[in-house]
Amino acid sequence: MARHSTHPGGASRVRRRALLVAVVLAVLVALAGLTAYLTRDGRNPSEPPAPAPISPTASSPAPSPSQPHTPSVRPRALPVPPKTHDPITFGKAAAAALWSYDTRAYSQAGLRKALHGWLTTEAKYADSASVDKLVPSPALWKEMAANGQFATAKVHEGHFPNAFTRALQEDPGAIADAYVYAVTVSGKQSIAWKGSTAGGAESRTITVAVQCRPHQPCSLGGVMPSVAP
Numbered sequence: 001m002a003r004h005s006t007h008p009g010g011a012s013r014v015r016r017r018a019l020l021v022a023v024v025l026a027v028l029v030a031l032a033g034l035t036a037y038l039t040r041d042g043r044n045p046s047e048p049p050a051p052a053p054i055s056p057t058a059s060s061p062a063p064s065p066s067q068p069h070t071p072s073v074r075p076r077a078l079p080v081p082p083k084t085h086d087p088i089t090f091g092k093a094a095a096a097a098l099w100s101y102d103t104r105a106y107s108q109a110g111l112r113k114a115l116h117g118w119l120t121t122e123a124k125y126a127d128s129a130s131v132d133k134l135v136p137s138p139a140l141w142k143e144m145a146a147n148g149q150f151a152t153a154k155v156h157e158g159h160f161p162n163a164f165t166r167a168l169q170e171d172p173g174a175i176a177d178a179y180v181y182a183v184t185v186s187g188k189q190s191i192a193w194k195g196s197t198a199g200g201a202e203s204r205t206i207t208v209a210v211q212c213r214p215h216q217p218c219s220l221g222g223v224m225p226s227v228a229p
Contacts, residue, residue, distance in 0.1 A: 076102045076150065078114040083217045087210040090218035091183030092158040094118060095206050098134045098223070099153035099189040108141035120211045120219040125178060127209070127222025134223065148194030153204070155187040161207065161228035179213045180221050184228050 079097035084090050097118065101111055112135050119126040136144060160168075164182045167174060175181070185208065190201045207228045209221030 076100065076105055076152070078106055078110060079118070080114075081118045081217075081219065085212055085214075085218060087181040087212045087218055088158045088160070088183055090212070090220075091181075091208050091210050092155045092185050094208050094210070094220050095158070095185035095187060095204070096153040096155050098131070098206065098208075099187065099204055100151055101136070102150040103141060103145035104148050104150060104194075108136065108138050111135055118220040120221055122211070125180060125209075125211055125221050130223040130225070131220070144193075149191065150193070151189055151191045153187055153189050155185060157187075158183055158185040160184075163228060179211055181210045181212060182224065182228055183208055183210050 079100065081097075082090060082093045084093075097115060106114075112132060115131050115135065116128055119128055119131065161182050161184050184205065186203070186205045188201055189204050205227050207224040207226070209224060210218050211221050212218040
């Protein structure tokens with residue numbers, strides 16, 4: 001059963017998340033799922049599906065010298081946000097970063113720190129907790145690292161949700177305060193590990209809040225609690 005956090009920073013995180021959602025709601029007046037999120041009775045919002053680790057130890061034996069050697073894949077660097085003023089371009093890059101990880105190349109804490117670097121520096125619009133939910137826990141990361149597990153992402157497309165587009169057409173000035181855009185991205189996440197010739201793949205869809213002020217590059221506001229079509 002979920003319990004209310006007694007951590008001093010818990011209340012501020014809830015306020016930041018509520019503010020972020022409220023800003024997007026100012027434009028996404030018909031965005032499904034957010035009303036339930038704002039009126040929740042202390043329970044956590046529904047979480048986007050986290051990458052499911054696949055352990056080779058339970059399903060396949062370790063490769064023997066007689067088996068063909070699996071080609072090595074060069075470890076990937078930590079994700080760096082692009083310098084762009086296009087919210088869709090940034091949203092697609094953010095989704096790819098959130099769906100990717102490499103336990104061979106860096107630590108769980110290193111990935112969290114890198115992803116936090118994508119967030120807007122305007123604290124009231126930055127929802128770091130929603131980003132952290134997509135990063136495997138330290139304990140799970142340790143287990144995944146023992147198998148050299150990594151994930152790559154392929155983005156298929158990104159767009160403004162229908163409700164967002166309609167609301168902007170009706171009131172173009174609604175976004176002029178925070179400049180926070182909603183971007184929905186779809187793609188595929190592929191997971192592999194050492195000794196595997198083929199990993200698992202799963203389709204992904206996510207809606208992210210992207211802040212793009214006129215005179216500075218875009219940054220991430222957070223991950224919305226539900227996907228907007």
